[in-house]
Amino acid sequence: MTTPAIAIVGGGPCGLTLARLLECKGIDYVVFERDESDTSNRVGGSLDIHGDTGQEALRQAGLIEEFKKYARYDDTAFVLTDKDGKRLLQMGEGRDAPEIDRVALRQILLDAIPKEKIRWGHALTSAMMGEDKRPVLRFANGTEASGFKLVVGADGAWSKIRSLITKATPxxxxxxxxxxxxxxxxxxxxxxxxxxxxxxxxxxxxxxxxxxxxxxxxxxxxxxxxxxxxxxxxxxxxxxxxxxxxxxxxxxxxxxxxxxxxxxxxxxxxxxxxxxxxxLAPEDMNWKSVPGVALAGDAAHLAITNGEGVNLAMTDSLNLATKIVQYGIEHVDQAVQEYEAEMFPRGVATIKMGHQMIGSMYGGDPKAFLDALMAEGAQEV
Missing domain, CATH: 3.30.9.30 (D-Amino Acid Oxidase; Chain A, domain 2)
Known part of the structure; x- marks a missing residue:
């Protein structure tokens, strides 16, 4: 069998969005996912998908109408109270950030990807550079894979692909x-x-x-x-x-x-x-590009939860896919360099936002959190 040009490690929303976008452009790829099947991973709550980021990625992937079938536009409301239950604020109704269960979003993406492109039961145990100076992937099931033009780490907070690029750890x-x-x-x-x-x-x-x-x-x-x-x-x-x-x-x-x-x-x-x-720390967003390797989503810019995680991950996938199409597989390393240059500022911003937001949430003063929301552009309804 011919080795696909691109390997994507991780079958969450980030990795699957990238896979779908590559599928649309006719670029060969394979997804390695640790779950044993598409019914294995049932953990995960609700995600708000923003109009100009997550939804735009789905739009470019030709999946926005399918998304709308499951999106909950009436679940955008947000209520803030103190510890005594006193309501201080209600906002968010009508915001273009409908909710969808993580499982439902993942299934929409899976249904849009040929089944043979996903290798289930492939939990990555290690990644290292081979003699050709390209990544060699080793999995818990005893198999090994190599020979890819590009390996994309979409394998989350504890990414094993990250170690090929940077020493940064969560x-x-x-x-x-x-x-x-x-x-x-x-x-x-x-x-x-x-x-x-x-x-x-x-x-x-x-x-x-x-x-x-x-x-x-x-x-x-x-x-x-x-x-x-x-x-x-x-x-x-x-x-x-x-x-x-x-x-x-x-x-x-x-x-x-x-x-x-x-x-x-x-x-x-x-x-x-x-x-x-x-x-991760803001200063972690400064690594030197490594040929044959890229990071996306939490693997690249893990932040404390702030409402942007999945949206930035899907934006990463869209931007990376766009650069790959622009430069072609033979110049994929240049595509990654440009992608990273645009991704670093987003990563720094979301990490700082996470620190600020969670700090105000745990500070004990609901008004401080409200001020942080407004500073990020939230509008009271």
Whole structure:
């Protein structure tokens, strides 16, 4: 079999957007994905896809109409409260940033890519430069792949492709989100659906927060944001698999002085899992281009969650694909150099935005967070 010109490591929205764009332009590629099949990865919440970035990438990929079938335009509302449940702001209705479940977005992209172009069950264990000074990929299933004109690392926060370009590694932010669920069968569901409604509700208190967001099937995903050591859920002290113990810990150690409404959310929450927040540093966005390698999305510019992640990742894919088409496969290294020159400022900006936004969210003053939103161009409705 002929080796494709481009290998994409990672089958999330970033890697699959790039794959679809290359497919549209007739450029040969292969996607290596660690999941065993397209039904393996069911983790992930709701994503807001912005008109001039994420949606533009889908438009160029010929998928915008398919996206609109699943996009939730009524879930753009945003409500801000304090820890006592007092509503301070409601905004966002009508914003061109509809929500879509990560799983649904991924499936739209998968359906638009030939099945033979995706190699499932290929978890990358290492990447190194071969004798031809091009990447050699080694996978957990014992296979190896090489000979590509370009390898694109779209393999997320802990990218193994990144090490071919830079020594930069993610740093712990000091903050953790504890994710949970309130499903339709939950005794609290009807009450929560009336109080939280569509979109997202953010509550801010001293050094902690609560986020509640409606998902595509109507259930609610909740995030309890706390300050904690990096190994808080790894040292055996807290077992998120013990639902009652986790509820008790949150109620006694973190949210004891919050409103009854917030405490009820904890008392009824299920399916706990930890989301530890990491980030690259702004100064990491300065590596020297390496022939045969490129990074996109979190692999390139991991930032603390700020609402831009998937949109910038899809923008990376669009810009990289555009440069590859412009210069052609024989000059793909020049395409990558120009892509990186445009990507670095975006990376620096989103990393700084993440620090600023999460700092104001954990600062305890909802008004400080509101000011940060307005500084980024948000408009009250």
């Amino acid at each position: 740093q712990y932010s000091g903050k953790i989100f504890i994710e949970s669920k309130i499903g339709h069968e939950n005794p609290l569901y009807q009450t929560l659906s009336k109080s939280a409604g569509a979109g997202m509700l953010l509550s801010i208190g001293p050094k902690k927060l609560v986020v509640t967001q409606r998902q595509g099937d109507g259930h609610y995903r909740n995030y309890f944001g706390i300050l904690a050591p990096e190994d808080f859920f790894r040292n055996g002290t807290v077992n998120l698999g013990d639902t009652e113990a986790t509820r008790s810990m949150l109620l006694s150690d973190f949210y004891a002085d919050w409103s009854t409404e917030h405490k009820d959310l904890i008392k009824h929450a299920t399916d706990f899992r930890a989301w530890t927040l990491y980030t």
